[in-house]
Amino acid sequence: MNDGRMIEIDKVGVKNIKYPIVVLDKVNGLQHTIATIDMYVNLPHHYKGTHMSRFVEILHTNKSLINMKDFPNILREMKYRLNAEAAHVSIRFPYFIKKEAPVSKIESFMEYQCGMFGSMDATDKMKEFIVSVAVPINTLCPCSKEISEFGAHNQRGITKVSVRFKRFFWIEDLITIVEKCASSDIYSILKREDEKFVTEHAYENPKFVEDVVRDIAETLSKDANITWFTIEAENFESIHNHSAYAFLERNNIAREPDKTDEKK
């Protein structure tokens, strides 16, 4: 059907569809999870509407394995099947990692919200490809520690890192980078000896949201595989009913021609 309004639409498609997917798991090979997915294409001005059913058809066909390597194929298929010049996909999913408690070594699963976001333009190459992880952490306030006779307020926070990158990497490794920059990482099971360790470790590593984003930025800026990143740290302040927040965006492009990295 033709449309006379002469207005191209940037993105049209399906939003917030829940679908079972399988992702790569560094330890176990594969992990079953459940994604929340948006899939859009552009719509040239002369078309009245897109074919909504084809998005989920493509998703259903490709559902068996969502990974960084095959992600561009989904976008390419969307462009082809929907006769479009641009395609956009967002896939968010919880990812579980088995973690050992720091002293007792007891095992439990921790949940991390992860995501892949990609856009493809007329060239059939990825114009944008971002992977993100959201990592729950503990932060202990340096100011509170400094000014108080004893104790220091601390709280759960969520730190989200999004990256553009050159080659495949394991999201487990990005999560580890974030956890290392917290006052303490957090766990699903802690026995008494673990709780003592985590409490003291956090007290000895006080961090503002400002420190968290800076420490992660220092690490990522040395990573030749990361060409761009954003870091946002949100603390669910234990002494307030609102969050403390810090955000930082950086290009690592200056490091692009670093040939030594390629030799590794």
Next chain:
Amino acid sequence: MNDGRMIEIDKVGVKNIKYPIVVLDKVNGLQHTIATIDMYVNLPHHYKGTHMSRFVEILHTNKSLINMKDFPNILREMKYRLNAEAAHVSIRFPYFIKKEAPVSKIESFMEYQCGMFGSMDATDKMKEFIVSVAVPINTLCPCSKEISEFGAHNQRGITKVSVRFKRFFWIEDLITIVEKCASSDIYSILKREDEKFVTEHAYENPKFVEDVVRDIAETLSKDANITWFTIEAENFESIHNHSAYAFLERNNIAREPDKTDEKK
């Protein structure tokens, strides 16, 4: 219209309507806020459907003032206008209280989620009337404090108290009872001297979720105006990605015939 399935429906009506309301304010007389409201009546088996539009008409007419005294009138009007034997209303709203920081005395608003829930049966009397407050607090873990050389994990928590009662009371007073049972109450603005005070005060008043519900229960069980209560404390644990939780329900009915209370 008649219905032949011979099935009475317990509750039918409108759910999750947002509406501007005015509630009583202990300090300022009145407070404008925005409510999320459910309104239901029963539907006898011979009626095919209720009159959905009349619920919001009643709400619109009564919106000028929602308070404990006039609340039963809304239910009575629902029964009358909808020709029903039972009526149920739930009104949840954020309520703001101006609070002074503990040392600097600087003022700011704190938000508390409050609610009124009522049911009326064929007798035109309130069969159920509950008022609730949800109070964000700070809790510091007694175990973590005890076993650690220094520091103690603490976090924001939400403690919700629901009560049945004999006579009008100020929700401000119920909120104060909850805040007194926390490791520390929390604030929208804290200057350095306040942060020191709050940090040290929390460290000197460690509380499990178990302690929070018990301390509040001790206070409420001595209140002759409260005939029944539930208390639930949820801690957004700073060392875990899940909550610690405690819940307690009590009748104060044994205290009902306490004549000395009535003389006050």
Next chain:
Amino acid sequence: MNDGRMIEIDKVGVKNIKYPIVVLDKVNGLQHTIATIDMYVNLPHHYKGTHMSRFVEILHTNKSLINMKDFPNILREMKYRLNAEAAHVSIRFPYFIKKEAPVSKIESFMEYQCGMFGSMDATDKMKEFIVSVAVPINTLCPCSKEISEFGAHNQRGITKVSVRFKRFFWIEDLITIVEKCASSDIYSILKREDEKFVTEHAYENPKFVEDVVRDIAETLSKDANITWFTIEAENFESIHNHSAYAFLERNNIAREPDKTDEKK
């Protein structure tokens, strides 16, 4: 540690923990999904606190398979490991069913929110055991159809059914009962011929929220395996910014001594 306040706590434990689980699948045997879980026990008045870490330990050990038959074992283990007289578990999870479009027969996954809720008391028997499903459906308004020259407003709704039961049943079958009582069930993929079918089918089967709960109640009240049920239908009205809602609760206890059922 002892506590002197002489106050027993009804429920204490962990809330809103996310964990990977495996549930039974009528077609495929097993299905991987992700649960949101609460686990509580009672706490006698003389104990100061419960052992929070043991809940997740029990969960981690039992995670491999959550089903109606083994569910009581989790509660029994909680009572034993936590030295408690009562235990409570709530497990909510998305469940996916592969569905064929009504005409084209094209396949896609539909998501249903399901849950298991159980309580065990001092007798080591289940005091409460409820299974629930939340089914997204289409409802077309009978009143709108009747009074309008053409068209009728319709919308997505969620109908939630919770049941107590005698013997194992497939949640797939309970979902089918709900979908049959809608104006139309809904799908993740519909081709043109399917969309025509669904539109016309809904127009020929107009349903109020009142009709949806009554039709399901009629079916469930004839099911000898169901001893009690609640049904709630919520319509996200397409002509309003709020929901229409109906709720109904019934005991099927009168049918309990039906011996012929036992012979099956």
Next chain:
Amino acid sequence: MNDGRMIEIDKVGVKNIKYPIVVLDKVNGLQHTIATIDMYVNLPHHYKGTHMSRFVEILHTNKSLINMKDFPNILREMKYRLNAEAAHVSIRFPYFIKKEAPVSKIESFMEYQCGMFGSMDATDKMKEFIVSVAVPINTLCPCSKEISEFGAHNQRGITKVSVRFKRFFWIEDLITIVEKCASSDIYSILKREDEKFVTEHAYENPKFVEDVVRDIAETLSKDANITWFTIEAENFESIHNHSAYAFLERNNIAREPDKTDEKK
């Protein structure tokens, strides 16, 4: 305190604070509402942390009136009080408009989620200033209407418009533009005669999400006060469990030097 990591932070401050505010109301002069607010400044590399308490102090002082004209003053005060080169504020709030039903003329309040988003840089001028409205509407599917013998699926949708602009405008007028581009606008109270009108009006004005964003774009592109806009339409599909979505972004900059507009 100094920081040696040499990393400037783009945004640091408070997030998701709830605060009572007063906004301009075209009919009544003023409207009390409750905002969710983020306030950030940049942090030069040599500072260790920002002064979190000052954000809420500024908010508390300015809370009496949030409007397009005074909005830049909040940002200027943030820069000054926090010694920063850039400031960012996001204020989201529900806004209620009294609406007459189309035939019965009965009155009720409709809720619209609105927002103001601004950034100021070193020049003390607004670098970015966006006002947004989210309008719940009814959309009836043109395809479903065309291919079906009778009826057509329709649903509630939310259409969000964000604009950059030259001079003050009433958000009521932007909301009206969106509602005119829907299959039908929606209401909190509709009597039978209104429901007939709305049902038939929607059937006669079928709209895809694509049509909604294009129709609004046509109107806004002729508005000389609007220099840039985004439009996103999301339909909570009544035949699917996911949304249909369309998004469009446009500059109106070509029209900037249009002197005739100024004469109006």
